[in-house]
Amino acid sequence: MPDIKKYKITEPYLDLQGGLLEAPFWEKDRNTLRFVDIVKQKLHFVNPSTGPSSHKQWDLDFSVGTTADVQGNDAEFIFGGKRGYGIMKRETGESRWVKDMWSDEERKEDGGGKPGVGKTREVRMRSNDGAVDAAGRYWVGAMNDPVVVEGNITDEGVLFRLDLDLSLHRMKAPVTIPNGTSWTLDNKFMYFTDSPSGEITKYPFELSTGAVDWSKGTTFFKCTYEGGVPDGHAxxxxxxxxxxxxxxxxxxxxxxxxxxxxxxxxxTRCVTCPGFVGTELFITTAEEGSPEKYPWSVKYQGGLFKVDVGVRGCPLNRFKMEAKA
Incomplete structure (x- = not known):
């Protein structure tokens, strides 16, 4: 058993009291960290060199769960949002949808589906975590929207893959809360987290085609901390x-x-996702769901934290959009 190095953070970098901060993403060329608040429907930016005073936020009309840069397009970025994939302008926040996740059939009333809540599948789902592979495809997981289903989350989730030509593929279903997704440095394996399982699972991956052998998954990491599940990772x-x-x-x-x-x-207890800026790890958190049981967690709930861990993150892949959108 290896020795465990310990770090302790005592206060937030930004005390935002957010609802569900997620998806820290370093815009390296601009030295800007962007991240989202899924529940409060906000997009945040901060310049780590300038510090907390550089923080700004945009109010959105829909939730965004994940974002990624687009190769050859510095004016815009791509995101996984409430109903599908979209493109957003960096300077103004103006956005447009480029690919809906749900079919015409899934936009019809269905009695609430498995949760028994929400008129249609499209209404009761939203994007969650996502990542771009080395070939430039954007993988985004969708799950029940807790705001709509009143916390009754089921396995209606889907892991989607958006290809360079903007074709959409349903890669894994059912899933419950799709989270951290990444690949080995040699791109021969893919890591995927369905949080309620308590595990990160490793699957054989074919970079040239984007195929995953879901039948040969092995447990890479299992959370042994009481009451915890793996969420996002970097x-x-x-x-x-x-x-x-x-x-x-x-x-x-x-x-x-x-x-x-x-x-x-x-x-604070509800830690959601880390992201690298150089050797500094920025960490998003969420509102404490059980404040009476965990009063210690409330003061800095929904904050952004940082710590220098002395190692750099892997460069983040960009979505390679070859179709006009």
Whole structure:
């Protein structure tokens, strides 16, 4: 068992009291960190060099769960939003939808589906986490929208893949809460998290086609911290993963053998996703769901945190959009 390096964060970098902060993404060329608040429907930006005073936010008309840069297009970025994939202008927040996730049939009333809530599948679903693979495809998971289904989350979720020609593919279903997605440094395996399973699973992956052998999944990491599940994660240049353990107030570094080798302690419990800016790890969190049970977690709930971990993150892939949108 390797020695575990310890880090402790005592206060937030930005005390935002957010609803569900997620998806920290470093715009390296601009040295800007962007991240979202899914519940409060906001998009946030901050310049790590300038500090918290540079923070700005946009109010949106819909939820966004994940964002990615577009190769050759510095004026816009792509996102996974409430109803599908969209493109947003960096300077104005103006957006347009480029691919709906749901079919005409899924836009018809269905009695609430498995949750028994929400007139149509489209209404009761939303995008969650996502990532771009080395070939430039954008993988985004969709799940029941807790705001719509009143917390009654089922396995109606789907992991989608948007290809360069804007064709959409349903890659894995059913899933419940699709989260951290990434690939080994040699792109021979894909890691995928369905949070309620408590595990990150590793699957054989074919980069040239985007195919995943779901029948040969093996457990890469299992959360052993009481009350916790793996949420989002970020990969460093050494191939290790920094995994947010929702419900524990911790982010752990996991080596390629799936062993915990470092642990970051935060002053709030609902940790959602880490993202690298150089050697600094920025960490998003959510509102405390059980404030009476965990009063210690409330003060800095929904904040953005940071810590220098002494290793750089892997460069983030850009979506390679070859079709006009």
């Amino acid at each position: 990969q460093d240049e050494e191939g290790c993963f920094w995994v947010a353990l929702y419900g524990t107030g911790k982010v752990v570094r996991v080596n390629v053998e799936g062993e915990v080798v470092a642990e970051i302690e935060l002053p």
